Amino acid sequence: MPGEPTGRSPVLARGGIVASSQPLATAAGVEVLSRGGNAADAAVAVLGVLSVVMPMMNGLGGDTFVLYRRARDGRVTALCGSGAAAALGTPEAYGGSGRLPQTGYRAAAVPGMVEATWQLLSRFGSGRMAWPELWARAIEYAADGHAVAPKTAGHYGDAPEPFERPPFVRQADLARTLQAVAGQGADWFYRGPFAQALEAASIARGGFLRASDLAAHRCAVGEPLELSVGGLRLFVPPPPSQGVILLEALGIVGDLPCDPLSGAGVHLLVEAKKLAFADRLGHVGDPDFTDFDPRRLLAPRFLAGRRACIDRFRAAEDAGPGAPGDTTSFVVADREGNAASVITSISAAWGCREVVPGTGVLLNNRAGRGFTLQGGHPNRLAPGKRTMHTLLCWLALDGRGEPALLGGTPGGDGQPQWNLQVLMHLLRRGCNPQEAVEAPRWTSHPGTDAEGLSAPPRLQLEDGFPAAVAPRLAELGHRVGPIPRWASGGAMQVLARGAAPGSWSAGSDPRADGCALGL
Numbered sequence: 001m002p003g004e005p006t007g008r009s010p011v012l013a014r015g016g017i018v019a020s021s022q023p024l025a026t027a028a029g030v031e032v033l034s035r036g037g038n039a040a041d042a043a044v045a046v047l048g049v050l051s052v053v054m055p056m057m058n059g060l061g062g063d064t065f066v067l068y069r070r071a072r073d074g075r076v077t078a079l080c081g082s083g084a085a086a087a088l089g090t091p092e093a094y095g096g097s098g099r100l101p102q103t104g105y106r107a108a109a110v111p112g113m114v115e116a117t118w119q120l121l122s123r124f125g126s127g128r129m130a131w132p133e134l135w136a137r138a139i140e141y142a143a144d145g146h147a148v149a150p151k152t153a154g155h156y157g158d159a160p161e162p163f164e165r166p167p168f169v170r171q172a173d174l175a176r177t178l179q180a181v182a183g184q185g186a187d188w189f190y191r192g193p194f195a196q197a198l199e200a201a202s203i204a205r206g207g208f209l210r211a212s213d214l215a216a217h218r219c220a221v222g223e224p225l226e227l228s229v230g231g232l233r234l235f236v237p238p239p240p241s242q243g244v245i246l247l248e249a250l251g252i253v254g255d256l257p258c259d260p261l262s263g264a265g266v267h268l269l270v271e272a273k274k275l276a277f278a279d280r281l282g283h284v285g286d287p288d289f290t291d292f293d294p295r296r297l298l299a300p301r302f303l304a305g306r307r308a309c310i311d312r313f314r315a316a317e318d319a320g321p322g323a324p325g326d327t328t329s330f331v332v333a334d335r336e337g338n339a340a341s342v343i344t345s346i347s348a349a350w351g352c353r354e355v356v357p358g359t360g361v362l363l364n365n366r367a368g369r370g371f372t373l374q375g376g377h378p379n380r381l382a383p384g385k386r387t388m389h390t391l392l393c394w395l396a397l398d399g400r401g402e403p404a405l406l407g408g409t410p411g412g413d414g415q416p417q418w419n420l421q422v423l424m425h426l427l428r429r430g431c432n433p434q435e436a437v438e439a440p441r442w443t444s445h446p447g448t449d450a451e452g453l454s455a456p457p458r459l460q461l462e463d464g465f466p467a468a469v470a471p472r473l474a475e476l477g478h479r480v481g482p483i484p485r486w487a488s489g490g491a492m493q494v495l496a497r498g499a500a501p502g503s504w505s506a507g508s509d510p511r512a513d514g515c516a517l518g519l
Contacts, residue, residue: 013518081116105207174360282321413447433507
């Protein structure tokens with residue numbers, strides 16, 4: 001019956017595993033693993049295919065964040081492939097006040113995906129497979145065409161020109177661009193013909209991006225943030241990712257009793273979410289432009305103070321910041337113990353709705369959607385500044401330093417909320433990955449998008465919670481609205497380490513077209 005659990009079991013594997021929101025991308029990653037590639041190699045292949053088969057969500061014109069655990073030394077590294085606002089994009093150039101544009105070239109920031117992918121392979125690739133090999137499937141699907149998955153097809157009704165309509169789509173211009181990137185590397189994109197083509201189009205359409213903005217782009221590579229949760233070390237990318245608020249919400253809940261399928265448990269998690277979102281809005285911005293250390297939000301004393309702000313018997317109408325001392329996600333693990341949690345996006349569906357002529361590259365709308373013109377705000381627009389990102393992914397190590405859990409989901413402001421719930425199902429209820437991603441979800445509004453911040457709080461509850469949960473939440477003061485099962489959005493992908501050496505299990509969200517496959 002519609003809305004019922006699927007009854008699917010988690011996918012099990014011993015020789016490497018991939019879970020993504022698109023079967024062709026999952027298959028491309030598994031193919032690389034089967035040919036001796038490692039998790040980094042496979043992740044590059046998955047990113048390439050996703051840029052073709054889910055263009056409304058991600059692509060060469062978007063951004064990419066990666067957490068990578070290298071088996072050789074056990075180290076977890078964060079790659080933050082987030083592009084900056086144009087050097088010409090001052091607040092005054094945008095009018096100085098009001099709402100930033102959501103579409104058009106003025107809404108776009110520098111794309112970060114290609115450089116992040118290049119860095120991922122350069123730093124962590126196995127050396128057994130060359131950069132051009134890993135783009136082969138993506139080029140094939142763009143040049144020869146591919147069948148569009150059912151749920152993905154629903155987005156094509158609003159596709160900008162020149163995208164073909166399903167059921168079978170070819171992208172000849174994008175195929176040529178992918179061939180050039182595969183043959184000549186990231187320099188072709190950031191300091192060569194693509195950068196020149198983007199500048200010409202931007203000037204013609206009144207945009208601010210120039211070739212010099214692309215030439216100045218660098219993927220930030222460094223240490224992730226971490227928090228001890230349930231006996232695991234849980235890692236997320238640092239700002240400009242919003243991963244810190246996932247850790248903060250988990251830290252606020254702490255060791256308090258919390259059944260994520262009970263009224264009291266949902267109330268606690270929603271209230272923790274409100275506090276964490278308020279702290280993101282009040283404090284966190286591009287670390288190159290702010291002097292705020294996000295680790296202050298994870299300090300035990302601060303978390304205890306925020307925990308004390310929660311009223312167990314009443315929902316908060318508003319949560320102010322404390323004073324501390326659309327998108328695609330996938331996960332990959334190989335037989336050697338390397339693991340990657342990746343999230344990639346062009347921000348809103350179809351980004352800024354502008355395709356750079358002759359390239360097939362659809363640009364993001366990260367600058368228009370992510371910044372504000374509000375004076376004194378940590379996320380105020382500035383030239384060369386990176387907006388705070390909804391993108392986050394996570395990776396957890398066990399007490400021996402081995403990868404234990406990996407996961408992530410697209411969904412804008414839903415990401416920290418849905419990741420929070422899935423982690424609670426994994427850590428508190430002992431669910432397997434498929435059970436965790438299929439569990440009913442709630443979504444609390446408002447989030448961080450400027451146009452919705454003044455709206456009153458409301459709570460969407462997927463069908464599937466016990467019957468007593470919605471009435472209890474209403475008694476506590478939540479404005480509860482039901483939505484059908486699988487309607488919350490997102491496309492959660494989760495890997496969990498098995499008991500046998502080298503074994504994995506995977507869960508892939510039925511709310512999307514994806515699947516998990518292993519060797």
